[in-house]
Amino acid sequence: MIPEYIDDGTLRMQDDVDLDEYLKATDRAEDWPAAAQPFFSGREAQINAFRTMLDVMSDGRRTNLAFVAHGAPGAGKSALLNQLVADMDALPTLGDKPWLPVQIPRSAAASPHAVERAANRAAADRLSRQGPATTARAVERVRAGLQSALEGPLGEAGVREEALGLFQQLRERPPDSTQADALRDRAQGLLAQAGSGVHKALHAVLRRGFGAFGVTLGPAPGVPDEGIMDVVAANPALWQENRVVLFIDEAQNLNPGSESARDLLETIYQGRAGAAVGVCFGGLPDTKGVLGDMGISRLPSRRTPRLGPLPIPEAETVIRRAFHQFRVRSGEGWIAPLAERSCGWPQHVQRHLAAALEVIRDAGLNAGRADFAKAVREGDRLREAYYHDRVESMATYEDEATLVAQAFRSTPQKWLSNRDIAAAAGLSEDPPAYSAFRQAATRAGLLIRGEGPDEPLGHYKVAIPSFGAFLRSEPPVPIQPQDV
Ligand SMILES: Nc1ncnc2c1ncn2[C@@H]1O[C@H](COP(=O)(O)OP(=O)(O)O)[C@@H](O)[C@H]1O
Ligand SMILES: [Mg+2]
Structure with missing residues (x-):
């Protein structure tokens, strides 16, 4: 069982941000893929509902693994999704399968191959965070696989040499995303040289092995469109040995008329993909209807939370955490009125907070000397701009x-x-x-x-x-x- 999430402030590594940087990034939650939001507060019920889905997943269930956070613009959907990604990264492994959150752009939801690419990338990023010992083990696995694929009379001398050279490069310098294309080209050149007998085995080894480093080979040439089932079957190391959750934001724009998108999502949701894969959606209030049209329906209501305003004490926590992080002096008296003014609406909380921090910074980080009325005026202006847009x-x-x-x-x-x-x-x-x-x-x-x-x-x-x-x-x- 995953323990209950309590927002007690113990896990605040995400607040480690510089004030000038913070004020520059006005739409941090929209960066995609993005890191956890500084000063993220509250949403305990929603995060716990998500965790129950993870619990069910780790019990071996494959069907109905979806979570839908919906709400109006600025309700905090993207921020919550980012927080859930961070949550998965921080959760202890249950059994022997680590969690693997995969953020995919909406357009990728129609393409199994793009999903594979995003999952490989996420696995590679995790590998590079885990340090040299883990990377060395992964390289060793690829090498062993390569060697056995090349054993026997079919592994011609030229192919063998090139394969081992490629492996050498992996060992010395695990690829980052800028090298992925060049590596893929080399692997593809290698496959073109391989005799037909060795080609298939070599392709399978390279697809799995290089995938771990974020290099996606995709299906062998001549293979007709692969569905998500084939993609999962082609790489058990990725899909069976991790617990994967796909994250898709702005899901109200998914196209139920797209057969490939519907097929992909429905196959996963109905547990036919060949592995337990969860999907976490964010979207505007009508997202549930769109997903229903794509075969994703009848989710328990706690897994389809509507995001509304934060309760005022939680909005106060956002501001208090920021003031603490930036060492604002004499700011305590600002917290309650600003939270109240924002009505707890996450976007307003952030905008009122940013406006306040700007005038407080100009007063040497001493709120006692800063112009409160000016901070409120600027926050009000940003809030009204939001309403203008919404009315439009x-x-x-x-x-x-x-x-x-x-x-x-x-x-x-x-x-x-x-x-x-x-x-x-x-x-x-x-x-x-x-x-x-x-x-x-x-x-x-x-x-x-x-x-x-x-x-x-x-x-x-x-x-x-x-x-x-x-x-x-x-x-x-x-x-x-x-x-x-
Ligand atoms: N629970 C929260 N705690 C603190 N800030 C939040 C929270 N939820 C959202 N925010 C902030 O509010 C703003 C709007 O959130 P966002 O996720 O972009 O909304 P949406 O995706 O629903 O339009 C962002 O600046 C985000 O960082
Ligand atoms: Mg958003």
Whole structure:
């Protein structure tokens, strides 16, 4: 069993970042593939739900291994996915199979060969982090495999020499991604020279062995399109001896009309790939529908968490961790008002924090001397820019959005039924007009849908209270640092 995840601050290596670097990287979570987010806080329930999937995987289950984190832009989907990757890297090995998180670009989800490439790359990166002893063992395995493939009369002298030369190069200098192409070309030249008798065995050895160093040979020439099952079968060292989880962000843009993408994901999800492979998706609120169309459905609800705002104490933790990391003095009184202002919305928390850090840096890292009002003004400006973008994304529904925001004026935290919201928006509850509005409003992060058990199913509320206030043109109230 994997232990429960508790965000107690013990594993904070990810916060080790320089202030100037931190302020430069405004959209860190969007770097892909990316490292864990500095000051990432909270999301314990979601990380534990992910860990239960890993538990099930290590029990040998192959089917239904999917996890879907969905939410509006800025809810923290990419950050959570990155954190889960870091989590897998830090988890102890269960049994003898290490965890292997593999971040793949969405376009690769239609190509088994691209998935193989990403998995090889991830394995090679891990190998290079594990140090020279592990690398030496991996090289030794390739050498032994090469030697046995070349044994017997079929291994001609020229082929043998070239193969051993190639191996020598691996031993001296394990390839990084810039050398991968050159190595692949050499391996392919070698295969072209090999007699047909030795070719097949040599190809299999090179494909597996070089894969461990991030060099992907892919299928032998003349082999028709390989499916994910063939790719898995061709490299048991990769897929059977690791516990692999694929990470796919922006999954709302997967194309259910693409037969190859559907085939790949469905084969994995139904456990027919020949190994236990998990898939972790991030995407906008309608991602579950898109995945359902691709054969990925009926997941337990805890494995399809909706990401909403962070509870205020967790938003405070983000800010406190940053202040601590950057040795901000006298900043304690800033934390609560900034967290409150952000409504706990992860993107706002980060933007208010960045704005504050900038003015605090200019005051010699002493918040007692820094201009609080200026920091708040700048954070407000960034938050409003976000709302402008979100309203624009609702295009023709701007007026309806404003009317709905009015309906929530006196009770910003209340859940309203479809009927109430349709009435407020002046739309008939029947599709298609109302459902198109609702899709636009959830995608934009104006409304979130109740998902039970504490939230009424089929009801909606305003996702971020300050979004409602923005639509009603209410100016933000002035705030002060807290007395501490
Ligand atoms: N739990 C969290 N703790 C701290 N910062 C977070 C958290 N979740 C997200 N963030 C930050 O909020 C911002 C938006 O998150 P991101 O993952 O890009 O959102 P999304 O992918 O949902 O659009 C990023 O700067 C990210 O680092
Ligand atoms: Mg994202």
